[in-house]
Amino acid sequence: DQYLASLEQFWSNTDQNLLIDFALPNCLLTEPCVLGIDEAGRGPVLGPMVYACAIGPLESGEPGLKTVGFADSKTLTEEQRESLFEAVNTPPLCDQFGYFVSALSPHYLTSNMLDLPKTNLNTMSMDAAVGLVQRAIDRGVRLQQIKVDTVGKPEAYRQKLLQIFPHLDVIVESKADLNHPIVSAASVCAKVTRDRLLRGWRYREKLIPAPPHDQCGSGYPAEPATKAYLRSVIDPVFGFPQLVRMSWSTAAVLMEKHCVPLRWPDDDEDETGKGSGGSSRKRRSLAPAEAAASVQMMKHFAQRGTPTEQQQRSRLRRQLLNCEFFAKHQLARVTEL
Incomplete structure (x- = not known):
């Protein structure tokens, strides 16, 4: 189905983020609606951070979800979460509710947090939440109220959302998934999707065994x-x-x-040179054993004979093509990209 096809798309290119967007029941396009947002995977060091929104009728939606048993996904067992997620995707609930999922890949999270200027996790979280709300509006949902599990201070988060969506009733709370079934439903959708993305993860790096x-x-x-x-x-x-x-x-x-330590060119100033920022740097003297090893290394790499430039290029090409290290990490020469 569409959900599984979306997961396959993500597994085939885990550099990219994922948006799972479904057809919505007609009642969400004709009746006033409430939308709840929650995430899964904010703190882990592995895998994507997944945001989800659940959408239902404003008057009847949340009582119906509460009857089914929606609660904070962290308080439910994996079997309970899977059962509730299945319920959302089958009648009668799928005729009354809809949901979207946005998964931020670990590559995306890492790149943004190490970039200059840095984009922090709170900003990426809010962008994901705003994107889900805007997606619902663009799809024609008669959205009247949104309920969000907070990132940071609830009131500050609420004011930021009101600046973007001034026509909506915005509720932002800590532990909103415990107090509002529509947020609980979003929590379950996010958690189940993250767990499935982790279970099916496909390593792009070759020769890395995928542990259970x-x-x-x-x-x-x-x-x-x-x-x-x-x-x-x-x-x-x-x-x-x-x-x-x-x-x-x-x-x-x-x-x-x-890992191997990294040295930048300005770390190798001479004894009287100035490093970045104007501070004096002294190059560390080599111990006798290190100096001897350095001489041996130079001899090892000293040129023997005078191969032509074409021969040198051919030899390097063969080395790169046959090097297990480069194959393992899917590296190629720049000229071949």
């Missing part, structure tokens, strides 16, 4: 299974596969400890 889902843990940094997974997949040059949010401090600490 239960061996990765839920992705929270403090979880032993997640810690063990991170230690098992770290690469000394490239860090982690794209499943990992490398901007998280948990990943950064491991890279600092286990």
Whole structure:
């Protein structure tokens, strides 16, 4: 179905974000509606952060969801969440409710948080929420009220939403998923989708074994299974596969400890030179053993004979094509891109 096709699309290119958009029942286009928003996966170091919105009739929607048993997804077992998600997708609930899902890939989260200027997680969260509300409006939903589980201070978040959607009744609360069934439904949709995206994750990096889902843990940094997974997949040059949010401090600490240190050109000023910012830098002297090793390294790479430039290029090309390291990380020469 459309939902599974959307997951397949994401797995085929996990660099990109995902928007799952469904056909809506006619009642949402003709009756005043309420929309609830919640997320799953804000804190984990693994996988996407998933936002979802649930939409239902303003008068009858939430009582109907409460009767079915919607509650905060974190208080439900996986089996309960899957059962409720199935209920939303089958009659009679699918004839009264709709939902959209927006998944922000770990690559997107990492890139934005390490970019200059940095985009913080709160900003990306709010952008995702605003995008879902706007999507519902663009689809013709007669939206009258939105209920949101807060990011940061509730009133500040509410005022920002009112600036964008001044015609709507906006309710922003901490733990809104406990107090409003429409937000609980969004919470379940977000959590189930995130769990499925993690279970079906396809590594773009070759030769990285995909451990069973239960061996990765839920992705929270403090979880032993997640810690063990991170230690098992770290690469000394490239860090982690794209499943990992490398901007998280948990990943950064491991890279600092286990990866090759990076030196920039301005770190190699001579003894009397000035580094960036005008401060004096001194180059560290090599110990005798290091100096001897450096000489041996130079001899090892010293040119023997005088191969032509064409021969050098051909040799380098063969080395790159046959190098397991480059194949593993899906690297290609710039001239071949």
